[in-house]
């Protein structure tokens with residue numbers, strides 16, 4: 001990823017014209033890995049990090065999970081998210097909050113406790129800002145998880161969470177083959193990680 005991907009100004013410029021875009025994979029593919037961790041009957045509290053112009057929140061709502069807080073540090077992304085929810089669902093019931101995912105404790109109003117935290121390539125954008133930003137995000141996620149809570153993250157990096165200080169145990173729950181330009185291109189994957197607090 002280009003270094004600018006961690007900068008809000010990059011996303012502001014991009015979302016001025018972009019109304020819908022999916023990073024790495026369609027939301028339905030990501031949801032297929034999430035299914036075992038979704039529990040609509042318990043009013044699961046879900047935090048969706050770096051929602052962008054994705055329709056992941058709509059897919060969650062279709063699965064019966066509507067207690068979703070979509071956060072992004074770029075307000076235009078949240079505007080886009082509301083419009084997407086309204087156009088697919090007919091109303092807006094989810095929460096949309098401007099928050100920097102490297103400052104979750106400060107930016108989310110208290111008490112902010114979640115059973116499931118999701119990100120689809122937001123960790124990749126944040127990691128462009130270096131290890132300190134990545135760790136700040138990870139520690140913030142850890143702090144806002146309820147007991148038994150989990151973080152599921154989709155990344156293009158096979159080594160995204162290879163860091164000793166990480167306050168999570170990590171396992172890969174899925175890998176998605178990336179499109180190839182030529183049949184002889186090497187096999188590359190996007191990685192779906194499950195993170196359990198240590």
Ligand SMILES: C[S@@+](CC[C@H](N)C(=O)[O-])C[C@H]1O[C@@H](n2cnc3c(N)ncnc32)[C@H](O)[C@@H]1O
Nearest residue numbers: 011022023050051052054072073100101120125
């Ligand atoms: C690679 S895009 C992924 C968007 C969406 N999750 C998807 O799958 O299409 C990264 C998103 O994270 C947001 N983002 C990047 N750094 C952030 C930060 N520090 N705090 C909050 N949002 C951030 C960007 O505004 C953008 O919407």
